[in-house]
Amino acid sequence: MxxxxxxxxxxxxxxxxxxxxxxxxxxxxFAWPAARTAPRDLPLGVAGPAAATAPVEQRLERREGAFAVHRYADEAAARDAIEQREVYGAVVVTEQGPRLLTASAASPAVAQLLQEAVARSAAGSGTPVTTVDVVPAAERDPRGAVLNTSVLPLALAGVGAGSAVTLLGLRGIRAVAALAGSAVLVGAVAAALTQSWLEAVPGNWWAVAGTFSLTALAVAAAVAGCAALLGRAGIGVGGLLVVLLGNPFSGASSAPEMLPEPAGAIGQWLPPGAGVSLLRSVSFFDGAAAVGPALTLTWWAALGLGTVLLADALRERTGKAAPASAREPATVG
Structure with missing residues (x-):
């Protein structure tokens, strides 16, 4: 009915x-993650001699559950960990006083939070904390606003492509070709706007465009795949999954570890969150920690496109079987 x-x-x-x-x-x-934003096992490094770093670790551990402390022998090791996206920052204990290493490219919000937290913990010592931004955000976009706001347009582009393919009645290879072609153009346009024009997303242009394209394809394939399984109602299911869960749970404006559990973990398994993580990696960190989000996006794209192809093959098989059975002569008893 x-x-x-x-x-x-x-x-x-x-x-x-x-x-x-x-x-x-x-x-x-949207409101629940925003109202409950706070560090939860946020990876933070501490570097220096064990005797010197012990008081710093104790002060950080007083905020129970806020930080996951990683220990490093010296500043060079801590810098390397930040550049490999193992930690968001590190406190280096030196003879001149503590030095905070941050990476605003990983999250400007987290970098600011670390500055406030470390400054507060060192307030009693009377020694000022020097801050060094190891991997800074783009000069034209120091707060990461362009990267953060790119999540929703990409999600909407993917939902639109998946919906259009379904409503226009494209099936099988034609549907896959339309989804892939749309994603390629979306990636090129997004890279042209965010990097070539706004200069807010650095890195290799082709890698950035490819990341945008893969994200858009993952969303579009998910929506088209849901529609292939559920009919037009699948468009709504896919759209709700990507826009109402994937967008606010992506952690784009802060970090996955800043969201209430399990929102941060769920967001990284959905295309918007994986897309933001991959974009940060290829734009600012020379591809460090890019494998996980790239595989997540590829999995969504492959599963969605595979469902579209499979549904079309089953439809054709059913259509061929029906006329064949109609042509069979009736058996006389």
Whole structure:
């Protein structure tokens, strides 16, 4: 039974009930992480002699559950860990006093949080804390606003492509070609705007464009795959999954470790969160820690496109079987 065949009073009731439910879900998905933003096992390094770093570690551990402390022998090892995206920053204990190493490219919000936390912990010693930004954000976008706001447009582009393929009746190879072609163009346009024009996303242009394309393809394939399984209702399911969960759970404006559990972990398994992580890696960190998010996006793209192809193959097989059975002569008993 199609929705249009329902009695008018049932359609009115469906709208009256459905819209508040969607609004409640959207408010929960966006407001809950924002209201509960705080460090949770945030990777932070401590470097220097064990005797000198012990008081620093004790002060950090007083904020129970806030930081996951990693110990390094010296500043060089701590810098390397930051550049490999193992930690967001590190406190280096020197004879001249503590030095904080940060990476605003990994998250400007986390870099600011670390400065405040370390300055607060060192307030009693009377020694000022020197801050060094090891991997800085783009000069034209020091707060990472362009990168953060790119999540929603990419998600909407993917949802739009997946919806268009379904509503236009494209199937099989044609659908896959349309989704892939759309993703390639989305990636090129996004790279042209964010890097060539705004100069907010550095790195290799082709790697940046490829990241945007893979993210858009993962979203579009997920939506088209859901639609291939569930019909047009799958468009809504895929859109809700990507926009209402993937976008706020991505940690783009802060970091996955700043979101309440398990929102941060869920976000990294969805295309928007994986796309942001991959973009940071290829843009600022020479590809460090890029394998995980790249595999996540590839998995979504492959699964979605595979579902589209499989659904078309099953549809053709069913269509061929029906005429064949109709041509079989009736058996006389």
């Amino acid at each position: 199609s929705p249009s065949s329902l009695p008018p009073h049932r359609r009115i009731a469906a709208v009256v009930v459905l819209i508040p439910v969607v609004v409640a879900l959207a408010l929960w998905a």
